[in-house]
Amino acid sequence: MTTAAQAKAFPDIVAEGVSALPRPSEPAHIIRSDAEAIAVAEDLAAQFAKGASERDRERIWPVAELDAYSQSGLWSLNVPKAFGGPELSYVTIDRVIQIISAADPSIGQITQNHIGVVAAIRTVSDEAQQKLLFAEVLGGTRFGNAFSEFSSKRAADFETTFKDEGDHVVVTGKKFYSSGALLAHLVPIVALDGEGRAWYAIAERDAPGLTVIDDWSSFGQKTTLSGTVILDHVKVPKTHLVPGYRGYDRPTADGAIFQIIQAAVDTGIAQAAIKDTIAFVRGGSRAWIDSGLDHAWQDPYTIQAIGDLTLRLHAAEALLEKAGLAVDRAVADATAESVAKAQIAVAEAKILSTEAALQATNKLFELAGTRSTLGVHNLDRHWRNARTHTLHDPVRWKYAILGNYALNDVNPPLHAWS
Incomplete structure (x- = not known):
């Protein structure tokens, strides 16, 4: 919830933060083939389509739907086989997202940044960090996002920063367009170091100082819940500090x-x-x-x-x-x-x-x-x-x-x- 200190530090806060959801009590299913991924997606899509119009009309959060989706194994499709994942093709992954989005595009969009962060971890993280974070994904953990900022000149301009405090960093800033953060278990935050390089500081959703506000008011994609994230001296262990900038200082996918x-x-x-x-x-x-x-x-x-x-x-x-x-x-x-x-x-x-x-x-x-x-x-x-x-x-x-x-x-x- 929004604290008095946060209200003082961020005076434009006008809404209360939303409490975090618990992590799954059971590991997620692991999909082993392209055919299985498509079949699982089609089954889930049939379920999601039934309530899609009502969720849009009443702006009902897709909590049960996201739990079913991430526990199905479809959120770990690009985890490498070397770490126990399916490592399916992006042809299949894109087909899965299309199937889910045809049923409810808000749910389809929420997956996007999770898949992107998993891909980035594969590209830029060392083996120890990959093992740690991929195990989270295979267990059913959902990554949200706290990337974009509302007031910066361009999408790639960031004012959110972190300070090195030994075995952890401390992140301060404010984000918007944070699709999936409200219902995530971990929130990757794009934050700059002292050299202006962008990292993913992956914070616990219920970390002290991290407040997710349900203030998304767009007329479309209503239940992506892409609102504001306040970062008031949020501690993130260095084990969860991913050097995202390395994915763009050389050619990568x-x-x-x-x-x-x-x-x-x-x-x-x-x-x-x-x-x-x-x-x-x-x-x-x-x-x-x-x-x-x-x-x-x-x-x-x-x-x-x-x-x-x-x-x-x-x-x-x-x-x-x-x-x-x-x-x-x-x-x-x-x-x-x-x-x-x-x-x-x-x-x-x-x-x-x-x-x-x-x-x-x-x-x-x-x-x-x-x-x-x-x-x-x-x-x-x-x-x-x-x-x-x-x-x-x-x-x-x-x-x-x-x-x-x-x-x-x-x-x-x-x-x-x-």
């Missing part, structure tokens, strides 16, 4: 991995919107007065539009798979060339998944008709989720990356947004 999960979420949103469009046209829409037809699903213009949307979804899925293969190659052998190719493939997937999600969620209402806008259906959640989530990492800059690479042989920049 770390940035592409953070990005490809975003594309998978948007592809899932497009998939769900097209599915609901078809269902409504088949069962709830009327034929247009001038068509001379009995049913909306007979309308040739509607048929053409559904064909176009389906094509764009399949194209987005194909680029997502292509990007996953490129990321897998860059993970296996990180060179300037392989990493750049992965970044380019991911940028292409990000562009097309963004455009497919926005077009599908907008076309839903045009094709389904006026009655599809009634509140009882809550179909606007698809557009709200697409419009909110696609604002991550704007695609206008993805086009610039693609053009500069093709025209001038300039590799994309190395950071978590590329």
Whole structure:
């Protein structure tokens, strides 16, 4: 909860902090194959889809859903086999995220930073730290995030810092857009050392001085709970201090991995919107007065539009798979060339998944008709989720990356947004 000292140090706090959830009492399941991962994801998605509209409408926290999700083994898919993990391909991981996001994209998004941090630990941590932190993940521990800051000039500018205090560091700062932090067990905090280098200081969710505030007010992705994190002299043991900056001072796949999960979420949103469009046209829409037809699903213009949307979804899925293969190659052998190719493939997937999600969620209402806008259906959640989530990492800059690479042989920049 917010203390008097924190209120004084951070006078703009207007809400109480939220208590941490307990860690799982049993180890998480460990998935052993691509087929098992897909099957588990599809089973969970069927469960998550049932309450997705209500959770959006009432802003109900997906506590039971996240517990089932992380205990299923789907949160450890990129833990290396050397440490007991599945080490599945990013083609499979992206497919899992798309399946979950088609059911509830808020739940799909919450996974993103966890997967990215696990990937970073593989890239930059020593063996002892990997063994320690991967054991946490395999046990069912969820990483949240406290990365971005609300008032900095650019996304990669950080004011949160830490001080070295011997066997631990002390972190001070304030974060926003902290998807997953509220319901996490551990919270990776991006904080700068005295040389301005960015580390992940992975704090206990209930660490003294760490306050997570439920103040996320976006009209979309409502239950990512991406609010404020206050860091008031939070102690983090050096065993949990991960040198994240090393993932970007040389070519690695770390940035592409953070990005490809975003594309998978948007592809899932497009998939769900097209599915609901078809269902409504088949069962709830009327034929247009001038068509001379009995049913909306007979309308040739509607048929053409559904064909176009389906094509764009399949194209987005194909680029997502292509990007996953490129990321897998860059993970296996990180060179300037392989990493750049992965970044380019991911940028292409990000562009097309963004455009497919926005077009599908907008076309839903045009094709389904006026009655599809009634509140009882809550179909606007698809557009709200697409419009909110696609604002991550704007695609206008993805086009610039693609053009500069093709025209001038300039590799994309190395950071978590590329």
